[in-house]
Amino acid sequence: MNQKQINAFRMVMRHGSITAAANALNVSQPAVSRLIADLERAVGFPLLLRLGGKAQPTPEAHEFFQEVERMFYGFDRLAQVAAQIKDLRRATFRVASMPMVSFEILPRAMKRLADLSPGISITHNVHTSPRIIDLLASHQVDLGIGQSFAGSSDNLEVLAAYRTDCVCIMLADNPLASRPSLTPLDLKDEPLISLTYRTVTGSVIAQRFAEAGIAPRIVAETQPSYSACGLAALGLGVAIVDPISPGIFGNSLRTVPFEPKIPFNFQVLKPADAPLSRAGRRFLDEFVATIEERPDYGQTIHNIYA
Numbered sequence: 104m105n106q107k108q109i110n111a112f113r114m115v116m117r118h119g120s121i122t123a124a125a126n127a128l129n130v131s132q133p134a135v136s137r138l139i140a141d142l143e144r145a146v147g148f149p150l151l152l153r154l155g156g157k158a159q160p161t162p163e164a165h166e167f168f169q170e171v172e173r174m175f176y177g178f179d180r181l182a183q184v185a186a187q188i189k190d191l192r193r194a195t196f197r198v199a200s201m202p203m204v205s206f207e208i209l210p211r212a213m214k215r216l217a218d219l220s221p222g223i224s225i226t227h228n229v230h231t232s233p234r235i236i237d238l239l240a241s242h243q244v245d246l247g248i249g250q251s252f253a254g255s256s257d258n259l260e261v262l263a264a265y266r267t268d269c270v271c272i273m274l275a276d277n278p279l280a281s282r283p284s285l286t287p288l289d290l291k292d293e294p295l296i297s298l299t300y301r302t303v304t305g306s307v308i309a310q311r312f313a314e315a316g317i318a319p320r321i322v323a324e325t326q327p328s329y330s331a332c333g334l335a336a337l338g339l340g341v342a343i344v345d346p347i348s349p350g351i352f353g354n355s356l357r358t359v360p361f362e363p364k365i366p367f368n369f370q371v372l373k374p375a376d377a378p379l380s381r382a383g384r385r386f387l388d389e390f391v392a393t394i395e396e397r398p399d400y401g402q403t404i405h406n407i408y409a
Contacts, residue, residue: 294340
């Protein structure tokens with residue numbers, strides 16, 4: 104029993120005669136008859152009765168045909184699924200991101216992806232960078248967007264990396280809000296909202312003040328940046344955060360560059376031992392395009408696909 108025999112039998116059952124089946128298959132009538140005869144020998148029972156020059160299906164043929172149709176439905180279904188996967192009409196994609204990129208950058212990239220490939224199902228979760236690295240290492244997400252640190256990327260691949268610099272944020276009526284930039288000395292007596300020392304940025308902030316010989320007047324430590332922004336928006340003090348998070352508070356906060364610069368870099372990461380899916384590559388393209396359209400989102404310092 105082979106596929107040609109099964110297909111010839113199916114065409115006879117569907118079209119009602121050997122002649123019509125031969126036309127549908129674009130082969131000769133004797134060729135179809137031979138295929139049916141070979142199939143009958145293979146299955147061990149007659150499928151067609153030759154009566155008066157016509158082929159009449161046996162009861163066994165009708166029963167066998169039901170299974171043949173189920174089989175071909177399965178093949179047709181596989182072809183449909185393959186086409187959907189090829190056209191990205193059937194795909195899943197999982198991404199985890201740090202809060203900074205989750206308010207505006209990532210939603211814009213997800214919207215672009217959904218408009219371009221509406222069949223892709225996206226799962227997005229917000230986590231701290233260490234948690235994102237854990238999720239990537241255990242293959243629970245396809246891509247992660249966060250801050251890697253020394254020793255964290257041994258089993259990860261950096262697909263793209265971006266540079267931003269921290270800013271000071273405060274209420275508009277703060278006298279420091281009109282300054283072109285602020286230094287640790289300028290903030291010596293100001294109530295300071297600091298990112299916790301457990302974060303990469305928090306440790307660099309502490310280092311900058313130590314290098315300047317200034318003991319900051321810290322009134323609160325918090326994590327992540329949007330929490331510090333919330334406290335600053337309530338007038339608790341000045342916060343030093345990434346330049347993107349304050350945007351979610353509209354015009355209620357003023358931003359002033361901090362000197363010396365404190366980098367707030369972030370990377371797009373994937374597991375080093377897993378290839379990027381076609382859906383993942385499409386998302387990465389849209390994420391990169393989103394940032395390229397808005398220089399304030401970050402300066403590209405690495406892009407493996409550039």
